[in-house]
Amino acid sequence: MSASTAKRVLKIEAEGxxxxxxxxxxxxxxxxxxxxxxxxxxVVTGMGKSGLVSQKIxxxxxxTGTPSLFLSPAEALHGDLGKAAKRDIVLALSNSGETDELKxxxxxxxxxxxxxILFTGNVHSAMARMSDVIVDVGVKKEACPLRLAPTASTxxxxxxxxxLAVALMEAQxxxxxxxxxxxxxxxxxxxxxxxxxxxxxxxxxxxxxxQDASFxxxxxxxxxxxxxxxxVLGKGRVLKGIIVDGDLRxxxxxxxxxxxxxxxxxxxxxxAVVSPESSLAQALQLMEDKAIYQLIVVDPKKRPVGLVHLHxxxxxxxxxxx
Numbered sequence: 001m002s003a004s005t006a007k008r009v010l011k012i013e014a015e016g017x018x019x020x021x022x023x024x025x026x027x028x029x030x031x032x033x034x035x036x037x038x039x040x041x042x043v044v045t046g047m048g049k050s051g052l053v054s055q056k057i058x059x060x061x062x063x064t065g066t067p068s069l070f071l072s073p074a075e076a077l078h079g080d081l082g083k084a085a086k087r088d089i090v091l092a093l094s095n096s097g098e099t100d101e102l103k104x105x106x107x108x109x110x111x112x113x114x115x116x117i118l119f120t121g122n123v124h125s126a127m128a129r130m131s132d133v134i135v136d137v138g139v140k141k142e143a144c145p146l147r148l149a150p151t152a153s154t155x156x157x158x159x160x161x162x163x164l165a166v167a168l169m170e171a172q173x174x175x176x177x178x179x180x181x182x183x184x185x186x187x188x189x190x191x192x193x194x195x196x197x198x199x200x201x202x203x204x205x206x207x208x209x210x211q212d213a214s215f216x217x218x219x220x221x222x223x224x225x226x227x228x229x230x231x232v233l234g235k236g237r238v239l240k241g242i243i244v245d246g247d248l249r250x251x252x253x254x255x256x257x258x259x260x261x262x263x264x265x266x267x268x269x270x271x272a273v274v275s276p277e278s279s280l281a282q283a284l285q286l287m288e289d290k291a292i293y294q295l296i297v298v299d300p301k302k303r304p305v306g307l308v309h310l311h312x313x314x315x316x317x318x319x320x321x322x
């Protein structure tokens with residue numbers, strides 16, 4: 001019974017979000033343009049559950065290059081109105097469009113010179129008449145069986161807030177470096193600020209064999225360095241390929257007589273490589289794209305200078321990043 005309820009709720013909320021794709025038209029474009037042209041911040045406001053969603057939207061906007069803050073309508077009417085300024089854009093959230101505190105607050109903000117963007121499920125409401133831009137985030141029904149608790153409607157408003165943040169990111173050319181600037185701590189900061197050179201395995205820690213290395217010597221090198229692979233080097237110590245554990249298993253299944261196998265015929269040529277100056281985020285993305293667990297770090301002459309394993313990137317390998 002519980003699982004069926006969960007499926008029903010998730011289906012209703014998913015349908016609510018999908019409906020928004022048809023509504024993100026000219027009004028959404030106007031909202032984006034209004035914010036881009038503003039010299040101030042985005043002040044996000046809402047009461048109750050909409051207030052909680054407003055806080056998340058404000059946080060997402062701020063972390064993605066659009067200065068923003070949350071303003072509680074109740075507190076604004078008792079002194080916090082001073083948080084808003086003339087050049088700010090106000091993003092108000094109200095599914096009904098008839099929230100009393102917001103109906104009192106919006107005229108005061110407009111009098112200060114703020115422009116109003118409204119996320120609402122009622123485009124003909126009193127708040128809609130007070131707003132400069134109205135973005136329809138209405139849903140056909142709530143997931144709550146009593147149709148009382150905000151469920152699908154708050155999910156839809158949150159999704160539209162994310163869409164707004166991403167649209168502004170793209171319009172402002174917000175980059176990975178900008179993101180790193182706003183996220184200096186924690187796992188995000190570590191991945192974005194640190195370079196591959198900071199954590200890569202170096203020197204004798206990097207497994208290496210020559211192109212004519214025998215099967216037993218390849219096994220010994222992979223086993224000794226404990227990363228599940230080895231670089232294959234040619235003349236001038238230039239990278240000629242990689243051999244991973246799976247290559248050895250497949251070779252033995254094909255022909256158990258290991259005398260027939262050496263690094264030259266076992267190697268995978270042109271392996272994925274990364275520069276020492278690449279960020280950890282870039283290295284992780286390359287691993288995900290290639291579905292691999294290690295990357296060879298090379299210099300401009302394609303000579304291996306290091307190796308980085310997935311566990312190193314995630315901070316759980318031999319090299320622990322705190």
